[in-house]
Amino acid sequence: MVFxxxxxxxxxxxxxxxxxxxxFLGFFAWYRGLSLGGVARIGQVQLLQPFLTILASAIFLGEHLTFGTxxxxxxxxxxxxxxxxxxINATP
Known part of the structure; x- marks a missing residue:
């Protein structure tokens, strides 16, 4: 491949x-948080990521929040x- x-x-x-x-450094903080708070509980924070991204893009980048978003x-x-x-009923 030639650039x-x-x-x-x-x-x-x-x-x-x-x-x-x-x-690289973010993984250390993330895994430390998982070990301190438990994977099941702290892992749920990752579900907020799309919403925090929408909010941060509006605040820091001046993106317009549309009705669709x-x-x-x-x-x-x-x-x-x-x-x-x-x-959900669990079946053995």
Whole structure:
């Protein structure tokens, strides 16, 4: 494979930052949190990630929250709530 574009320094530094801090060091904090609080309880925090991403993009990036985005987010919350309330009979 031949690359025809030169990498800029800001692109390279951005890639290294995401690779090292976000991915590598983030795993240590995440697994430490899982060990302290329990996988079943702390793992549920990951379910909030799409909603926090929507909120953060509106606050920090100035993204507009459309009716479609908010309605799908509400739909997901409703589906999860209904799923939690539904009783499932376990069969041996």
């Amino acid at each position: 025809t574009h030169q990498l800029k320094i800001d692109t390279t530094l951005g890639f290294l930052y995401v690779s090292f801090f976000s991915m 908010l309605s799908f987010a509400a739909g997901v919350i409703i589906c999860v709530a209904l799923g939690k309330r539904t009783q």
